[in-house]
Amino acid sequence: MLDLTPWIALFTGSASVSNLPLQMLIVFGLAKLCGEISERLRAPAIAGEIIAGMLIGPGLLNWIQPGELIHSLADLGVMFLLFRVGLEVRASELVRVGGVALLAAIGGVMLPFIAGYLIVSQLGHPQIEAIFVGAAMVATSVGITAQVLTQRGLLNHRASRIILVAAVIDDVLGLLILAVVSSLAKGGIDFLQLSLTAALAIGFVLLIVFWGVGTATRFLPWVKGHLRIAEADFVLALVLLFGLSVMAVYAGVAAIVGAFLAGMTLGESADKRVHELTSGAAELLVPFFLVNIGLQLDPKVFLDPVALVPALAIFVAAVLSKFFGSGLGAWRLGRRDAVKVGIGMIPRGEVGMVVAQIGLSFGVIPQPIYAAVVFMSVMTTVVAPPLLKWAYRETPLRD
Amino acid sequence: MLDLTPWIALFTGSASVSNLPLQMLIVFGLAKLCGEISERLRAPAIAGEIIAGMLIGPGLLNWIQPGELIHSLADLGVMFLLFRVGLEVRASELVRVGGVALLAAIGGVMLPFIAGYLIVSQLGHPQIEAIFVGAAMVATSVGITAQVLTQRGLLNHRASRIILVAAVIDDVLGLLILAVVSSLAKGGIDFLQLSLTAALAIGFVLLIVFWGVGTATRFLPWVKGHLRIAEADFVLALVLLFGLSVMAVYAGVAAIVGAFLAGMTLGESADKRVHELTSGAAELLVPFFLVNIGLQLDPKVFLDPVALVPALAIFVAAVLSKFFGSGLGAWRLGRRDAVKVGIGMIPRGEVGMVVAQIGLSFGVIPQPIYAAVVFMSVMTTVVAPPLLKWAYRETPLRD
Numbered sequence: 003m004l005d006l007t008p009w010i011a012l013f014t015g016s017a018s019v020s021n022l023p024l025q026m027l028i029v030f031g032l033a034k035l036c037g038e039i040s041e042r043l044r045a046p047a048i049a050g051e052i053i054a055g056m057l058i059g060p061g062l063l064n065w066i067q068p069g070e071l072i073h074s075l076a077d078l079g080v081m082f083l084l085f086r087v088g089l090e091v092r093a094s095e096l097v098r099v100g101g102v103a104l105l106a107a108i109g110g111v112m113l114p115f116i117a118g119y120l121i122v123s124q125l126g127h128p129q130i131e132a133i134f135v136g137a138a139m140v141a142t143s144v145g146i147t148a149q150v151l152t153q154r155g156l157l158n159h160r161a162s163r164i165i166l167v168a169a170v171i172d173d174v175l176g177l178l179i180l181a182v183v184s185s186l187a188k189g190g191i192d193f194l195q196l197s198l199t200a201a202l203a204i205g206f207v208l209l210i211v212f213w214g215v216g217t218a219t220r221f222l223p224w225v226k227g228h229l230r231i232a233e234a235d236f237v238l239a240l241v242l243l244f245g246l247s248v249m250a251v252y253a254g255v256a257a258i259v260g261a262f263l264a265g266m267t268l269g270e271s272a273d274k275r276v277h278e279l280t281s282g283a284a285e286l287l288v289p290f291f292l293v294n295i296g297l298q299l300d301p302k303v304f305l306d307p308v309a310l311v312p313a314l315a316i317f318v319a320a321v322l323s324k325f326f327g328s329g330l331g332a333w334r335l336g337r338r339d340a341v342k343v344g345i346g347m348i349p350r351g352e353v354g355m356v357v358a359q360i361g362l363s364f365g366v367i368p369q370p371i372y373a374a375v376v377f378m379s380v381m382t383t384v385v386a387p388p389l390l391k392w393a394y395r396e397t398p399l400r401d
Numbered sequence: 402m403l404d405l406t407p408w409i410a411l412f413t414g415s416a417s418v419s420n421l422p423l424q425m426l427i428v429f430g431l432a433k434l435c436g437e438i439s440e441r442l443r444a445p446a447i448a449g450e451i452i453a454g455m456l457i458g459p460g461l462l463n464w465i466q467p468g469e470l471i472h473s474l475a476d477l478g479v480m481f482l483l484f485r486v487g488l489e490v491r492a493s494e495l496v497r498v499g500g501v502a503l504l505a506a507i508g509g510v511m512l513p514f515i516a517g518y519l520i521v522s523q524l525g526h527p528q529i530e531a532i533f534v535g536a537a538m539v540a541t542s543v544g545i546t547a548q549v550l551t552q553r554g555l556l557n558h559r560a561s562r563i564i565l566v567a568a569v570i571d572d573v574l575g576l577l578i579l580a581v582v583s584s585l586a587k588g589g590i591d592f593l594q595l596s597l598t599a600a601l602a603i604g605f606v607l608l609i610v611f612w613g614v615g616t617a618t619r620f621l622p623w624v625k626g627h628l629r630i631a632e633a634d635f636v637l638a639l640v641l642l643f644g645l646s647v648m649a650v651y652a653g654v655a656a657i658v659g660a661f662l663a664g665m666t667l668g669e670s671a672d673k674r675v676h677e678l679t680s681g682a683a684e685l686l687v688p689f690f691l692v693n694i695g696l697q698l699d700p701k702v703f704l705d706p707v708a709l710v711p712a713l714a715i716f717v718a719a720v721l722s723k724f725f726g727s728g729l730g731a732w733r734l735g736r737r738d739a740v741k742v743g744i745g746m747i748p749r750g751e752v753g754m755v756v757a758q759i760g761l762s763f764g765v766i767p768q769p770i771y772a773a774v775v776f777m778s779v780m781t782t783v784v785a786p787p788l789l790k791w792a793y794r795e796t797p798l799r800d
Contacts (some may be wrong), residue, residue: 022476023646023656030643034636041629074470077421153631230440232552233684237433240685244429247422257422278674282681285632286639 028065029072032058033289046387048149051289053384055296068297072290079291080145080352081261082284085243087148087166088265089272089280090157093215096167096266099160103167106331110168110347111175113327114139117319122371125312130187131371134361137183138375139320141176143351144169145258145291146383150390151346159397161342164332168347170259174203177254180357187364199254206253210246210263218242218267236279239268256353295351299380309370313377320378321385324348342393349386354379427464428471431457432688445786447548450688452783454695467696471689478690479544479751480660481683484642486547486565487664488671488679489556492614495566495665498559502566505730509567509746510574512726513538516718521770524711529586530770533760536582537774538719540575542750543568544657544690545782549789550745558796560741563731567746569658573602576653579756586763598653605652609645609662617641617666635678638667655752694750698779708769712776719777720784723747741792748785753778 033051040050058065066072118136123129147165151157157166181199185191222242226234243264250260268276303309329344358375361367367375432450439449457464465471517535522528543565550561580598584590621641625633642663649659667675702708728743757774760766766774 021650022473023480023643023650023659026477027640027643027647031640034630034640037630038628047630070469071473074421078425081422229437231433231436231446233680236681236684241426241430241433244422244426248426251420251422260422278677279681279684281632282635282678282683283685284681285635285678286682 022071025066025071028058029293030286030289033293037289046150046153046391048146048153048292049384049387051292052296052380055293056299056301056380057296058293059297059300061300061302066293066297068294072294072297075287075290076294076352077257077291079284079287079289079294080258081243081247082280083145083149083152083288083291084258084262085265086277086280086284087152087157088262088267089269089277090152091163091166091266092269093211093266095158096163097211099164099167102332102334103164104171105334106164106328106343106347107168107171107175109326109331110142110324110328110344111140111172111179113323114320115179117323118316121315121319125315127371130366131361131368133183133186134357134367135316135371135375137176137179138354138357138361139316139323139350139378140172140179141350141353141357142169142172142324142347143349143353143379143383144172146349146351146386147346147390149288149292150387154391154394156394156397159342159394161332161335161339161346164335164339164343165346166262168328168331168343170207170262172347173255173259173353174200174207176353176357177203180360183357184360184364187361187366203254206249206255207259207263210267214263215267215270219270222268222271233275233279235273235276239264239272239276239280242268295380295383298355298376303373303377309373312370313374316374317378317381320350320354320382321348324382338396342390345386345389345393348389349383350379351383352379354382421470424465424470427457428692429685429688432692436688445549445552445790447545447552447691448783448786450691451695451779454692455698455700455779456695457692458696458699460699460701465692465696467693471693471696474686474689475693475751476656476690478683478686478688479657480642480646481679482544482548482551482687482690483657483661484664485676485679485683486551486556487661487666488668488676489551490562490565490665491668492610492665494557495562496610498563498566501731501733502563503570504733505563505567505727505742505746506570506574508725508730509541509723509727509743510539510571510578512722513719514578516722517715520714520718524714526770529765530760530767532582532585533756533766534715534770534774536575536578537753537756537760538715538722538749538777539571539578540749540752540756541568541571541723541746542748542752542778542782543571545748545750545785546745546789548687548691549786553790553793555793555796558741558793560731560734560738560745563734563738563742564745565661567727567730567742569606569661571746572654572658572752573599573606575752575756576602579759582756583759583763586760586765602653605648605654606658606662609666613662614666614669618669621667621670632674632678634672634675638663638671638675638679641667694779694782697754697775702772702776708772708776711769712773715773716777716780719749719753719781720747723781737795741789744785744788744792747788748782749778750782751778753781 033054036050036054037047041047057063060067115136118139119132122132122135151162156162178200181196182191243261246260246264247257251257324347325344328347329340332340332343355376358372362372432453435449435453436446440446456462459466514535517538518531521531521534546564550556555561577599580595581590642660645659645663646656650656723746724743727746728739731739731742754775757771761771
């Protein structure tokens with residue numbers, strides 16, 4: 003429809019003309035247009051940006067297809083998003099809320115797993131399918147909530163800190179559940195390997211939090227003092243961001259956990275310039291993360307009752323089970339903050355879809371159930387921002 | 402060598418684990434490391450970043466292979482580089498140096514074409530090969546020079562402005578020469594189509610410079626006033642950047658010409674925040690542009706006399722012909738500034754390689770000549786920064 007490449011090839015005699023600028027214009031421009039419309043409908047812009055992905059995806063307009071480039075820009079986007087969040091919070095303050103966050107994470111893992119298992123069992127599917135859907139409903143994708151809280155200047159609210167810490171713990175728990183269900187799909191659980199996986203993931207996070215932050219605060223200024231290249235502060239920050247992301251992947255947790263820890267490591271020493279330059283990269287890349295979520299969902303599912311009913315059931319169960327699971331875990335904070343935590347943990351985003359894809363590749367999840375999990379993953383990211391706005395309605399805004 | 406992906410796949414049961422953070426770490430980290438070494442050897446960092454590409458490329462360490470992702474990040478990098486340059490200069494001041502720049506561009510197109518044609522003819526190759534190599538030696542890649550001038554705060558020097566304008570004119574002239582030689586390779590020249598190509602490219606540039614800048618200055622503040630999304634200024638800037646890049650591609654010129662014009666269009670109205678956020682995106686992406694140039698060259702060519710001799714001949718001819726061609730065109734400025742212009746136009750970078758690739762795809766350029774053109778393209782980008790530093794040695798620096 004918008005592909006004029008052959009026309010250009012007429013002049014240059016080459017079919018290899020890149021349509022990169024056009025892809026950038028469509029994704030970035032339409033994301034921001036839908037974000038603007040969303041704001042005018044009194045919903046957060048982020049919901050509109052995800053919906054933009056549904057509109058331009060293969061299901062409807064087919065202007066953009068999920069591919070390596072969009073996917074990589076999306077991954078970079080969520081890494082920069084979490085890096086920026088890490089820059090804004092203090093490790094010492096996060097450690098202090100660790101107890102409540104642990105309860106919120108455990109509650110928010112157990113209830114969704116049980117809910118997913120029961121629903122899919124009740125729909126008459128085999129046990130392994132029910133277990134996989136349960137696992138896919140576990141992992142919170144903290145990027146969506148973090149972006150809403152960042153844009154509204156609410157990152158240092160008590161409930162926000164608990165959401166961030168709970169999301170990191172949730173990622174480790176999700177890794178372990180995924181390891182267990184993957185083993186089940188392959189035949190049996192290897193408890194030695196499972197213990198190693200757990201030790202590596204937990205060890206990595208604790209090592210960075212309790213040793214890395216202090217070391218970096220002493221060590222980085224010394225390195226900076228010896229560098230002659232331009233923007234040395236930002237260069238070091240990016241090397242730390244990519245370095246800890248790589249280590250996180252090798253430790254078994256998500257790259258964004260490494261990105262978050264990298265931001266937190268720098269938080270105490272980063273100057274204003276590093277914050278500004280990070281914002282520039284994040285503003286460019288985050289829309290790709292949001293659009294890429296929307297791209298996964300074919301909006302035609304809304305018109306097909308046979309697909310829609312189980313998808314809606316799984317979606318509603320995912321919202322309620324995470325809300326009550328994490329909310330009850332954080333009950334100690336009082337009702338209002340517990341509600342904030344419960345809602346902040348709702349988005350599943352890319353994490354749920356990855357689990358479902360693994361199930362699909364093992365042949366233990368059929369296509370319709372996979373589609374229902376994708377529906378749940380995407381729609382939880384769409385409903386969370388307006389709910390969060392409501393939950394934080396009485397909290398003073400920065401802007 | 403560094404690929405631990407299978408090891409991760411052990412845990413997750415999936416082979417689709419992305420090694421994106423690792424690619425980012427290797428490219429960005431080693432580019433900056435080589436940049437730092439380069440600075441300590443009293444050469445500009447940019448030369449080291451290009452050499453980093455040669456080191457990690459398939460010819461030597463084989464850590465990174467040229468592919469869609471690196472190529473796209475590189476293209477984005479040079480777009481942001483030129484956008485940032487455009488933000489720093491004023492259209493009105495560039496129009497004033499148009500006359501000298503036109504002469505510098507014409508001189509810098511004619512001499513390299515003749516030099517390339519003569520050398521390849523003298524080496525005993527057929528006429529069509531000689532014409533293609535001549536065409537590949539024409540187009541200046543202004544990104545390298547622009548980055549050096551930006552980093553040293555020299556963009557608003559008189560010679561710098563002439564280099565920027567001459568590079569835009571050079572791009573249009575290069576497009577026309579490419580259209581002519583492509584037609585020759587396909588059988589004959591269609592003068593009507595050639596005129597249309599010329600009219601479209603020249604019309605686009607003139608339209609933006611003489612009408613777009615003024616219109617945007619009046620129109621954009623009005624749009625901004627009506628937007629409710631966060632960072633609306635930067636969002637509009639990026640939409641303009643991608644939009645004009647798309648239009649540039651459809652008008653037949655390089656996307657970076659559109660990016661440069663977009664920056665210039667905003668220059669008058671962009672506030673400090675837009676400059677800062679643009680710098681953030683540029684600092685992240687520009688190293689990919691530089692590394693991607695280096696990736697194209699296999700450093701083993703330096704050890705092979707049979708390949709090295711013709712490559713060196715073409716390289717030396719490319720440097721001298723552009724230096725004297727553009728330098729004599731700018732002679733009116735006096736010797737010192739003419740030398741700056743002549744040196745600033747030397748880098749060929751990705752543009753020369755694209756022409757050579759087209760020749761290769763038409764079967765009119767054999768592989769050894771293609772390799773020699775790649776050598777010339779990459780090495781002109783490596784030698785230009787130190788020469789530029791020398792040429793501007795008496796000019797007061799900002800930092």
